[in-house]
Amino acid sequence: MSLNVLKSKLKIALIQFACGAPDKSANFQRCKTFVAQAMREQPGTELVVLPECFNSVYAATEFRKNAEVVQESSPSVKFLSELAREHQVTLVGGTIPELEVETNKVYNTCLVFDKTGQLIGRHRKVHLFDVDIPDGITFKESDSLSPGNKSTTLDVPQGKIGLGICYDMRFPEIATISARKGAFAMIYPSAFNTTTGPMHWHLLARARSVDNEMYTVLCSPSRVPGSGYQAYGHSLVCDPQGNIVAEAGEGEEIVYAELDPERISHMRRSIPVTTQVRFDVYRDVSVDAKEDDHMLS
Numbered sequence: 001m002s003l004n005v006l007k008s009k010l011k012i013a014l015i016q017f018a019c020g021a022p023d024k025s026a027n028f029q030r031c032k033t034f035v036a037q038a039m040r041e042q043p044g045t046e047l048v049v050l051p052e053c054f055n056s057v058y059a060a061t062e063f064r065k066n067a068e069v070v071q072e073s074s075p076s077v078k079f080l081s082e083l084a085r086e087h088q089v090t091l092v093g094g095t096i097p098e099l100e101v102e103t104n105k106v107y108n109t110c111l112v113f114d115k116t117g118q119l120i121g122r123h124r125k126v127h128l129f130d131v132d133i134p135d136g137i138t139f140k141e142s143d144s145l146s147p148g149n150k151s152t153t154l155d156v157p158q159g160k161i162g163l164g165i166c167y168d169m170r171f172p173e174i175a176t177i178s179a180r181k182g183a184f185a186m187i188y189p190s191a192f193n194t195t196t197g198p199m200h201w202h203l204l205a206r207a208r209s210v211d212n213e214m215y216t217v218l219c220s221p222s223r224v225p226g227s228g229y230q231a232y233g234h235s236l237v238c239d240p241q242g243n244i245v246a247e248a249g250e251g252e253e254i255v256y257a258e259l260d261p262e263r264i265s266h267m268r269r270s271i272p273v274t275t276q277v278r279f280d281v282y283r284d285v286s287v288d289a290k291e292d293d294h295m296l297s
């Protein structure tokens, strides 16, 4: 893996907001206000990240109702495209429930827009959140969602980013594939919960960073008192050494960070695991990885 995967310092903002309103336009409005605030508070921000299911309620019963086809006229696509263009940023647009008309399948999908408002990336959640933790949480995304079947690495002006969605972060291969393809960061729009958040949220972010000596970025909704699904919050940025360099609490908050190319190259020079891999002993997971083509359906 190359040392110089990030071309320049990069200011980012993670928008942790209360995004579970049943009314999409209320979520759009709230999101818009927070993004404008981020641009005022951190001038020079070039990349903005939104949470998982940023436009609707995160519940297995709601995904199909709120699903949209990914096309220019769809409300969420239009909203995200305009937001990116208005603020001239790369926008990792959290996730939305996506309907694929040909198959009638619904996916949990992250869309990425460039600063002109063009769609440049799409990741469909590969690993669905199906768990049953006694006295904790039971959730079965596969009751209403279908899994994506591709990993996603894409170009932004500063280099490459890898995308995953929430539960995807538990599967190290997704991050390693992107790292091997030259990504400087893995970005995961997410919505952990109050059972598994305290168990594993920080640990997983740190692990993915240390595995690959890259940045890991997690963006969650805030807690919403009284709502059915309580997101964990704690949106964060973890550096290539495994240090959490910026983190939110549980409420609405914007996380700011500056990613530094030197932190990646320093780690990769000092502890050169990225060049000490032994593909004669085990396989390189990036070789046959299926990649998303980033196209509109």
Ligand SMILES: O=C(O)CCC(=O)C(=O)O
Binding pocket: 052, 128, 129, 165, 166, 167, 168, 170, 190, 191, 192, 193, 196, 197
């Ligand atoms: O992995 C976890 O503990 C939580 C995952 C999750 O909430 C999700 O994938 O939406």
